[in-house]
Amino acid sequence: DTAVSQTPKYLVTQMGNDKSIKCEQNLGHDTMYWYKQDSKKFLKIMFSYNNKELIINETVPNRFSPKSPDKAHLNLHINSLELGDSAVYFCASSQGFGNQPQHFGDGTRLSIL
């Protein structure tokens, strides 16, 4: 069973479109994260939710809006996609809010044409 699963795995779309990425974890964790990995493989946190409450909100354009319907799910909606949004987006989860081991999904590769 996949512990942290993201859909879709690949997303190719035009500039200006709106798209969503979904994430689900079956580890029973209470904290979830979104990371962005750029073309140089640099990983940077975007958002974190603990028990459905937003606890980390990095300097991310407000075109990006996370949503956590429950502890097992964290979705990412992106409005008005730009070329610079092309990256791999990773979802992760951990048990507890703090410096705990994080389990990552396999990523969603977003390509903007």
Add this chain to the structure above:
Amino acid sequence: QQQVKQSPQSLIVQKGGISIINCAYENTAFDYFPWYQQFPGKGPALLIAIRPDVSEKKEGRFTISFNKSAKQFSLHIMDSQPGDSATYFCAAGGSNYKLTFGKGTLLTVNP
């Protein structure tokens, strides 16, 4: 401002050799130092982690060495195998509970 500096950017090692990756941090508030391993097309996976109350932690062929005064920590992979070929990331976490990652090291282990 990059708070965690990782080197080298890439590393080529012969099978059976020792791979060493170094990281340096600036923020003395960091108190959690994990290493992640990432294979192509996959997400990062936690390999080993250390907290500043110990100077070394070993798990199998993987060892973290930690030097608090120098604000440096390193990953040693003993008896490196071709299956260890991957990108390795160091990271540091502190009271704000965010992980700050290094830029990664692409390790290639030749057979």
